Amino acid sequence: MNEQTRPSKLIQGATGGWQVVIGMEVHAQVASQSKLFSGASTEFGAAPNSHVSLVDAAMPGMLPVINEECVRQAVRTGLGLNARINLRSVFDRKNYFYPDLPQGYQISQYKQPVVGEGVVTVDLPDGEVVDIGIERLHLEQDAGKSVHDRHPTLSYVDLNRSGVALMEIVSKPDLRSSDEAMAFVAKLRSILRYLGTCDGDMEKGSLRADVNVSVRRPGDELGTRCEIKNMNSIRFIGQAIEYEARRQIEIIEDGGAIDQETRLFDPGKGETRSMRSKEEAHDYRYFPDPDLLPLELTQSAVDELKAALPELPDDKKVRFVRDLALSSYDAGQLVAERDTALYFEAVAKGRDVKLAANWVINELGGRLNKEGRDIAVSPVTADQLGGLIDLISDKTISGKIAKDLFEILWTEGGDPRALVEARGMRQVTDLGAIEAVVDDVIAKNPDKVADAKTNPKAIGWFVGQVMKSSGGKASPQVVNDILKSKLGL
Amino acid sequence: MTELTELTLAEARDRLRAKDISAVELAQAHGAAMEKARALNAYVLETPERAIEMAKTSDARIAKGEAGPLEGIPLAVKDLFATKGVRTTACSHILDNFVPTYESTVTSQLWRDGAVLLGKTNNDEFAMGSSNETSFFGPVISPWRRDGANTELVPGGSSGGSAAAVAAQLCLGATGTDTGGSIRQPAAFTGTVGIKPTYGRCSRWGIVAFASSLDQAGPFTKTVRDAAIMLRSMAGPDAKDTTCADLPVPDYEAAVGKSVKGLRIGIPKEYRLDGMPAEIEKIWQQGCEWLKSAGAELVDVSLPHTKYALPAYYIVAPAEASSNLARYDGVRYGLRAPGRDITEMYENTRSEGFGAEVRRRVMIGTYVLSAGYYDAYYLRAQKVRTLIKRDFEACFEQGVHAMLTPATPSAAFGIGEKGGADPVEMYLNDVFTVTVNMAGLPGLAVPAGRDGQGLPLGLQLIGRPFDEETLFSLGAVVEREAGRFTPKVWW
Numbered sequence: 001m002n003e004q005t006r007p008s009k010l011i012q013g014a015t016g017g018w019q020v021v022i023g024m025e026v027h028a029q030v031a032s033q034s035k036l037f038s039g040a041s042t043e044f045g046a047a048p049n050s051h052v053s054l055v056d057a058a059m060p061g062m063l064p065v066i067n068e069e070c071v072r073q074a075v076r077t078g079l080g081l082n083a084r085i086n087l088r089s090v091f092d093r094k095n096y097f098y099p100d101l102p103q104g105y106q107i108s109q110y111k112q113p114v115v116g117e118g119v120v121t122v123d124l125p126d127g128e129v130v131d132i133g134i135e136r137l138h139l140e141q142d143a144g145k146s147v148h149d150r151h152p153t154l155s156y157v158d159l160n161r162s163g164v165a166l167m168e169i170v171s172k173p174d175l176r177s178s179d180e181a182m183a184f185v186a187k188l189r190s191i192l193r194y195l196g197t198c199d200g201d202m203e204k205g206s207l208r209a210d211v212n213v214s215v216r217r218p219g220d221e222l223g224t225r226c227e228i229k230n231m232n233s234i235r236f237i238g239q240a241i242e243y244e245a246r247r248q249i250e251i252i253e254d255g256g257a258i259d260q261e262t263r264l265f266d267p268g269k270g271e272t273r274s275m276r277s278k279e280e281a282h283d284y285r286y287f288p289d290p291d292l293l294p295l296e297l298t299q300s301a302v303d304e305l306k307a308a309l310p311e312l313p314d315d316k317k318v319r320f321v322r323d324l325a326l327s328s329y330d331a332g333q334l335v336a337e338r339d340t341a342l343y344f345e346a347v348a349k350g351r352d353v354k355l356a357a358n359w360v361i362n363e364l365g366g367r368l369n370k371e372g373r374d375i376a377v378s379p380v381t382a383d384q385l386g387g388l389i390d391l392i393s394d395k396t397i398s399g400k401i402a403k404d405l406f407e408i409l410w411t412e413g414g415d416p417r418a419l420v421e422a423r424g425m426r427q428v429t430d431l432g433a434i435e436a437v438v439d440d441v442i443a444k445n446p447d448k449v450a451d452a453k454t455n456p457k458a459i460g461w462f463v464g465q466v467m468k469s470s471g472g473k474a475s476p477q478v479v480n481d482i483l484k485s486k487l488g489l
Numbered sequence: 490m491t492e493l494t495e496l497t498l499a500e501a502r503d504r505l506r507a508k509d510i511s512a513v514e515l516a517q518a519h520g521a522a523m524e525k526a527r528a529l530n531a532y533v534l535e536t537p538e539r540a541i542e543m544a545k546t547s548d549a550r551i552a553k554g555e556a557g558p559l560e561g562i563p564l565a566v567k568d569l570f571a572t573k574g575v576r577t578t579a580c581s582h583i584l585d586n587f588v589p590t591y592e593s594t595v596t597s598q599l600w601r602d603g604a605v606l607l608g609k610t611n612n613d614e615f616a617m618g619s620s621n622e623t624s625f626f627g628p629v630i631s632p633w634r635r636d637g638a639n640t641e642l643v644p645g646g647s648s649g650g651s652a653a654a655v656a657a658q659l660c661l662g663a664t665g666t667d668t669g670g671s672i673r674q675p676a677a678f679t680g681t682v683g684i685k686p687t688y689g690r691c692s693r694w695g696i697v698a699f700a701s702s703l704d705q706a707g708p709f710t711k712t713v714r715d716a717a718i719m720l721r722s723m724a725g726p727d728a729k730d731t732t733c734a735d736l737p738v739p740d741y742e743a744a745v746g747k748s749v750k751g752l753r754i755g756i757p758k759e760y761r762l763d764g765m766p767a768e769i770e771k772i773w774q775q776g777c778e779w780l781k782s783a784g785a786e787l788v789d790v791s792l793p794h795t796k797y798a799l800p801a802y803y804i805v806a807p808a809e810a811s812s813n814l815a816r817y818d819g820v821r822y823g824l825r826a827p828g829r830d831i832t833e834m835y836e837n838t839r840s841e842g843f844g845a846e847v848r849r850r851v852m853i854g855t856y857v858l859s860a861g862y863y864d865a866y867y868l869r870a871q872k873v874r875t876l877i878k879r880d881f882e883a884c885f886e887q888g889v890h891a892m893l894t895p896a897t898p899s900a901a902f903g904i905g906e907k908g909g910a911d912p913v914e915m916y917l918n919d920v921f922t923v924t925v926n927m928a929g930l931p932g933l934a935v936p937a938g939r940d941g942q943g944l945p946l947g948l949q950l951i952g953r954p955f956d957e958e959t960l961f962s963l964g965a966v967v968e969r970e971a972g973r974f975t976p977k978v979w980w
Contacts, residue, residue: 054590054591057821058816058821059571059589059591059822060571060577060579060584060587060589060697060698060816061570061571061589061593061693061694061695061696061697061698062694062695063693063694063729063730063731063732064731065728065729065730065731066731093812095811095812095815095858097815097818097832097835099818099820099831102816102820102821103815103816104812104814104815104816104818105812105815155831157820283859283860285811285812285855285858285859285860285863286858286863287808287812287858287863287867290700290701290702290732290809291698291701291731291732292731292732293731293732
């Protein structure tokens with residue numbers, strides 16, 4: 001655990017500084033074709049109750065059969081979280097009644113999860129790096145969905161999600177601010193997407209978090225925690241923690257005590273509100289599921305999965321800094337999303353790495369961000385951007401023209417080199433042609449010439465004029481050289 | 490010519506193959522017998538049309554020389570087995586009119602091998618009971634009566650309908666399930682042969698679950714040979730049940746009649762109970778003599794944790810049942826008793842749909858799994874279970890091949906006679922059988938004689954895991970000496 005108190009993270013109350021302590025339970029839907037214990041499809045958005053097997057509907061006499069692909073995905077995730085893999089784990093039943101829980105119990109792992117302790121390294125916006133402990137990861141079934149607003153007195157139940165595999169990833173209470181919590185979820189999401197074990201789509205509910213928040217004076221024992229359930233947005237997680245920490249501080253400073261309870265976040269109001277108290281908590285009557293044998297893995301199978309893991313963001317970042325000589329900051333930007341990293345690597349291959357990084361982060365990244373689009377569906381492909389960079393590198397176009405070309409690629413598409421040829425965007429490096437323009441500008445502006453002789457910086461004005469006259473196609477370097485010699489600078 | 494219903498399964502099989510009789514004739518004869526025997530309440534659903542259809546198919550296959558091992562054999566199926574398109578209720582009000590769209594693995598294997606479905610047999614509700622008195626369809630009346638008396642007796646339970654149907658010659662064999670003795674106890678009470686195979690020998694897929702870690706399917710038949718024939722079709726690996734063993738199924742019939750010379754038979758001293766009827770003691774002794782004369786060697790063994798088996802069983806089984814029965818909630822199928830909200834609907838449905846014994850066990854199971862009680866009850870019971878298993882393993886490691894015990898502590902009792910005031914009185918029926926389920930071992934009940942009032946008594950043979958063959962060999966010896974037992978028709 002990170003036990004050092006980081007003073008900058010303290011929240012100032014009326015009576016001094018408070019430390020917020022956060023732990024998370026992240027539910028990540030396993031990327032798999034079929035459900036955890038049945039062959040039904042996991043496809044999202046299908047007609048209600050169209051992906052429901054006899055097992056999912058808990059018909060009499062039905063038995064669960066473990067989907068080995070889901071187990072492999074959980075193990076791969078555990079390895080990606082630098083965690084211990086438990087070669088023997090046990091499925092338990094968590095018993096409670098709810099209409100969208102057909103069996104009357106959820107099959108989960110309680111005392112012996114498939115993955116044990118691990119660690120996630122999180123980069124914070126201010127450049128600080130913190131290690132967040134992972135307590136465990138276990139496999140469990142998702143429930144179905146109850147729909148309460150279609151009928152005045154009845155509820156509808158859709159069992160398509162019933163039995164879909166989830167990984168519950170539990171962090172240690174190592175997080176000390178909303179920023180850390182948000183960065184942790186973002187990093188976890190990134191790792192899952194690199195591994196391909198969860199699509200990380202929070203809008204579809206593929207990634208949801210329960211956030212445990214408590215406050216204490218620095219150095220004190222842990223305070224009583226409240227659990228904020230079912231958060232499906234990183235931004236809301238941050239808001240909820242901020243609100244909840246302040247709520248708890250106010251109660252304690254007013255002489256009150258925190259009730260251990262489950263709360264919900266209302267994004268409209270930016271508040272958390274009580275859902276149920278500890279007394280109302282279910283007694284889940286966990287016991288080992290007698291329909292399933294303990295899950296046994298061999299070390300060699302685990303080793304095989306480990307050997308086949310893709311390069312993960314931390315390793316990729318180290319490699320970008322070490323082998324590509326990128327700055328730590330740029331490397332961090334490029335590896336945060338797997339798709340960005342893949343895009344960058346395709347662009348940078350055999351090209352000027354710094355130029356590639358600059359274009360991917362600033363031009364493309366800025367534009368995607370502005371339009372709220374994902375790099376995976378970028379209108380400018382890595383091939384196109386690479387072609388554009390080739391044109392800069394071989395001096396066919398200037399940096400300025402390149403921006404125009406990027407705009408054309410974004411809106412119209414096409415082959416960069418063909419576009420440059422067809423639209424006459426090629427940079428002019430013909431000395432004679434440029435000289436003629438320079439002579440013309442000098443002849444027309446004697447006062448500026450006199451000015452430039454005393455103030456060499458005024459050459460910039462001439463460069464601008466020449467570029468303008470050439471329609472931006474003159475090579476800025478060549479223009480500069482000719483001007484200097486003509487003006488005798 | 491004997492009545493067709495008096496044939497054994499093996500005899501019928503051979504005569505069908507010889508085209509001496511037809512499957513349709515055989516099905517019709519049993520259909521007629523079933524009609525006459527409705528007073529027994531052995532069947533909760535008769536499927537005569539389906540039987541004739543299946544029998545016709547069998548006759549066609551026999552004619553083409555494509556007969557399966559059970560071709561044309563009319564069987565009864567306990568109502569706990571899901572049968573596609575045929576109502577399956579576990580004899581509970583909560584599954585009223587439930588018609589599965591699927592066929593249990595065990596029954597599908599019977600049909601694959603050519604068997605014919607006569608109907609679904611009565612059982613204790615969700616297999617919870619030892620007398621078949623908890624069925625929503627009412628009790629089964631045993632075909633057996635005490636000499637010179639008219640008292641209605643129980644056939645035992647929970648597979649009472651299957652046992653009665655075989656004893657009364659209303660089928661050539663029947664499926665049962667055994668969680669704590671539900672095959673062996675009714676077999677003993679009705680003078681039939683019943684085997685609970687090793688846990689994992691038969692697939693549980695499609696069988697309404699009572700206690701998953703204990704439930705196991707097995708056959709009821711008139712003879713040991715018939716049980717061997719029928720089990721071979723029922724057993725085998727199933728990818729749909731991960732607790733089902735991936736082991737080939739031997740030709741059990743070949744073990745019938747095989748010499749038992751040199752087999753070491755353990756006689757566990759803990760099965761000699763205080764207050765046990767002298768007749769039970771006598772029949773046990775008799776069984777020992779028979780096996781000894783057949784060349785087996787008898788050894789006294791000890792299973793020291795036997796006395797803890799019954800209490801531990803009545804923690805483990807209800808615990809699993811409380812969870813297994815949670816799916817009967819009125820939401821998707823079966824009975825729904827409306828309520829003002831979902832909680833009230835659950836409460837109304839489950840209190841109306843489940844009978845008293847099922848409710849009692851769900852309550853016990855819920856209690857022993859509750860926070861604060863789990864360690865004291867469930868966890869402790871699981872530890873006891875491990876010790877019971879070790880007791881048996883220790884004996885087997887010392888070279889014991891099988892054990893001989895009484896099957897039940899008494900002969901059949903009267904309807905309404907036991908358990909009215911104290912359910913434990915009823916639970917004590919399982920005292921000799923639950924250990925076998927707790928240890929996951931195979932157990933065969935074979936008729937061995939009659940008590941002073943003419944009621945059948947049975948012996949139990951307990952075997953090593955997946956060594957059903959030795960049980961069939963030993964059972965055949967007892968059967969050869971004791972003969973067969975058939976009740977006089979009074980119905």
